[in-house]
Amino acid sequence: MYIYYSTFVSGFENAVKDFLIKSLDKTKIVLLLDGLVVYTTTTDVNKVKELRFVNNTFILIKEFSDKNLSLDLMLNELVNNAKLNIPVLSVRQKTFRIITSKENQLSAVDNTLLIKLEEKIKYFTKYRTNRKKPDIEFWILLRSEGRGFFGMRITHNHDSAKSLQQGELRPEVTNILCQLSDMNKTDVFLDPFVGSGAIPIERVKINKYTRVIATDNDKKLVNYLQTNVQRMNLKIEVYNGDALVLPSIANNSIDKIVTDPPWGIFNKKSESELNIFYTQMLQSFFRVLKPGGVAVVLLGQRELFLDLLKDFTDKFILEQNFSVLISGKKAGVYKIIKK
Incomplete structure (x- = not known):
């Protein structure tokens, strides 16, 4: 051994x-x-x-x-x-x-x-x-x-850093995020800030889901992912939509959300703008998640998000949080459960 x-x-x-x-x-x-x-x-x-x-x-x-x-x-x-x-x-x-x-x-x-x-x-x-x-x-x-x-x-890198797009997560990170969500074969899974699709693609590879839904408000990214999904023959439903509203997602219909929303670095949002953004995001997540549903969120603004969660204690339970390094940058991962 x-x-x-x-x-x-x-x-x-x-x-x-x-x-x-x-x-x-x-x-x-x-x-x-x-x-x-x-x-x-x-x-x-x-x-x-x-x-x-x-x-x-x-x-x-x-x-x-x-x-x-x-x-x-x-x-x-x-x-x-x-x-x-x-x-x-x-x-x-x-x-x-x-x-x-x-x-x-x-x-x-x-x-x-x-x-x-x-x-x-x-x-x-x-x-x-x-x-x-x-x-x-x-x-x-x-x-x-x-x-x-x-x-x-005994291993080889799943994907080289050169093959990743700006802001795209490595497979080992997306795998951890998906596993933290307590995966189940009956899950209806959502990534509302899908970007290039690293998280839902990893979830499909793990093969524990009923449906995998991916949305983004960037039409170019949506078109790119739709083409990629077809090429790879993956069962991922890709839609163009605002994650702060999620108009195509019904109330209490999602089991798991795993996502990597904007950190405010590349799009240069101020702290007050991020506070409003994350508040609307949490309200949107609360609407679409089933009672007991899980959201795993990766963010760069750790203290800001932890403070914000204090205003949502009647809606979510913070079960786990991790202070991590992603591509050399400090970040936080939060696992919250809808009450």
Whole structure:
């Protein structure tokens, strides 16, 4: 049984812990840090590497802990370690490279030590070095709290950052948001600020819904998503409409809302304008949600929205909230339930 570690969006520690336990068999959380979790599971490695709520997953080969730890110290220890227990998952994997990262930034290391470690991995695995386009990556990861990890990466990015549009969420974020909504196969699901469609597309991929509805007041985005949905053959109903009114949505008809409304950054709304905007949004959500319906909302204005929710205590219960980092920006995720 392997020991794994996965990286994820900072701030979602408790959510990721719960999702791991629900998704995998006999999961034991060994260590939970900000944006990283170490765990064991009896689930097959091929299922572990398909988890969509984490950024990347690795098989742990060696762990380090020292307040004076550095990448070169880790490299030196790996070079001089008697043996590296490196798993071989596929006979088709024949080339590798080593990636070194300090506090989530790729960092240069002593090249002599790096070459020595490459030679050692080649000796134990019979792999060949390929620093440009390898079959396998070994990562040496150094964190700010003096912990380090050496592991073999078993995942590939679901979508590269270059393929995402401005403001579009990564799949691992949309997956977490959808899972926080307590998904059910009978759900009528709505994203009223759909944008490019990342959230409803992820919800359809999870395959727990009766209907998935997506609306936006930007006709160009609606046309883009309608074309994309047809091309991908997805069952998503896409409409042009104002999320603050939702004229095409009946009262008490929606089970779950998961959405990423404007943060006020790209459209440069003032705080007072955002206050009015979010008030109208919550009123609209209250109208269309069924009693007990859930809304999961991702916002950049954390304090403003928390203060605003105090005016809606007769309408909503705030069940969970998370302070997270999305693309390097501070944000909040709020799970509210209609009374």
